Amino acid sequence: MLRIAVPNKGSLSGPAAEMLHEAGYRQRKEAKELVLVDPDNQVEFFFLRPRDIAVYVGSGRLDVGITGRDLLLDSASEAEEVLALGFAGSTFRFARPVGAEIAGVQDLDGLRIATSYTGLVEQHLAEHGVKATVTKLDGAVETAVHLGVADVIADVVETGTSLRNAGLEVFGDPILVSDAVVIRPKGAGEDAAVEQFLRRLQGVLVARRYVLMDYDIRAGKVSEAVALTPGLESPTVSPLHTEGWVAVRSMVLRKEAQRIMDDLWAIGARAILVTNIHACRI
Numbered sequence: 688m689l690r691i692a693v694p695n696k697g698s699l700s701g702p703a704a705e706m707l708h709e710a711g712y713r714q715r716k717e718a719k720e721l722v723l724v725d726p727d728n729q730v731e732f733f734f735l736r737p738r739d740i741a742v743y744v745g746s747g748r749l750d751v752g753i754t755g756r757d758l759l760l761d762s763a764s765e766a767e768e769v770l771a772l773g774f775a776g777s778t779f780r781f782a783r784p785v786g787a788e789i790a791g792v793q794d795l796d797g798l799r800i801a802t803s804y805t806g807l808v809e810q811h812l813a814e815h816g817v818k819a820t821v822t823k824l825d826g827a828v829e830t831a832v833h834l835g836v837a838d839v840i841a842d843v844v845e846t847g848t849s850l851r852n853a854g855l856e857v858f859g860d861p862i863l864v865s866d867a868v869v870i871r872p873k874g875a876g877e878d879a880a881v882e883q884f885l886r887r888l889q890g891v892l893v894a895r896r897y898v899l900m901d902y903d904i905r906a907g908k909v910s911e912a913v914a915l916t917p918g919l920e921s922p923t924v925s926p927l928h929t930e931g932w933v934a935v936r937s938m939v940l941r942k943e944a945q946r947i948m949d950d951l952w953a954i955g956a957r958a959i960l961v962t963n964i965h966a967c968r969i
């Protein structure tokens with residue numbers, strides 16, 4: 688049975704459960720369940736703290752896990768990213784008191800930095816040859832500057848609201864761009880059950896990004912139309928009962944669907960229909 692680590696709390700937990708549900712897996716009914724067996728799909732889910740997931744998977748005790756890229760790299764565990772999942776996106780950045788004269792990582796020599804991600808920060812400082820004092824805090828890191836525990840912080844930034852509320856602003860380049868990822872033990876060999884799990888999640892990613900577009904067009908305009916809707920591989924073109932017309936079916940990016948419909952209409956396509964993809968294997 689495939690053993691999968693899933694975040695039990697925080698920003699990753701809700702979207703991860705939603706994605707697994709869309710991929711056809713059973714999900715827990717209440718937040719206190721720590722282990723859930725899904726016999727129909729031959730998988731066992733372990734609900735763990737997001738920060739611990741890289742440790743469990745890196746140790747090889749669990750086959751695969753969902754966590755944040757920032758948490759994975761912070762842990763320096765023996766796990767590696769195998770698929771990005773496109774949710775829980777954020778950046779990991781330095782922040783200073785508004786207006787402070789600290790322009791980039793090179794200005795941090797001798798300063799005090801508070802963070803929950805000491806692994807990430809120490810590695811970044813070492814890469815830039817900077818020596819600073821890094822203090823680990825569990826959360827609410829923004830307050831550390833106000834209370835005089837640190838000169839700057841390094842933290843997850845999503846909307847920037849927490850920084851603004853604390854009178855802080857980002858500086859320098861982002862240390863990392865993160866989102867939710869699937870991880871496996873480093874160097875783990877081919878495994879049919881893992882491949883199937885990844886194919887299911889990839890199916891959800893495609894079903895979220897793409898829609899199916901159908902339309903009718905005069906045969907003489909097919910090349911022009913197909914250039915607008917090339918599909919992932921090649922669109923399906925079928926003859927219509929009405930002489931000289933064909934029906935085309937193609938996958939298009941959801942975010943481009945409205946513009947493509949306008950362009951198709953302009954070259955004479957009619958009966959343009961867009962439908963959601965419920966599930967797929969590409």
Ligand SMILES: Nc1ncnc2c1ncn2[C@@H]1O[C@H](COP(=O)(O)OP(=O)(O)OP(=O)(O)O)[C@@H](O)[C@H]1O
Pocket residue numbers: 696697698699737738754755756757758775776777826843844845846865866
């Ligand atoms: N607004 C956000 N705040 C914190 N983490 C976020 C945010 N958006 C995405 N993430 C990601 O979620 C992961 C952190 O999850 P974690 O559960 O440790 O913290 P959390 O979501 O802040 O929850 P909590 O603080 O309630 O424990 C990281 O991968 C981080 O990049």
Ligand SMILES: O=P(O)(O)OC[C@H]1O[C@H](OP(=O)(O)OP(=O)(O)O)[C@H](O)[C@@H]1O
Pocket residue numbers: 825826827828829842843844845846847848849850
């Ligand atoms: O840019 P924003 O949209 O404001 O989001 C980022 C903030 O959210 C998280 O804090 P959280 O609320 O999880 O509290 P914590 O620091 O105690 O974990 C994170 O640590 C940042 O502080």
Ligand SMILES: [Mg+2]
Pocket residue numbers: 826
């Ligand atoms: Mg948090």
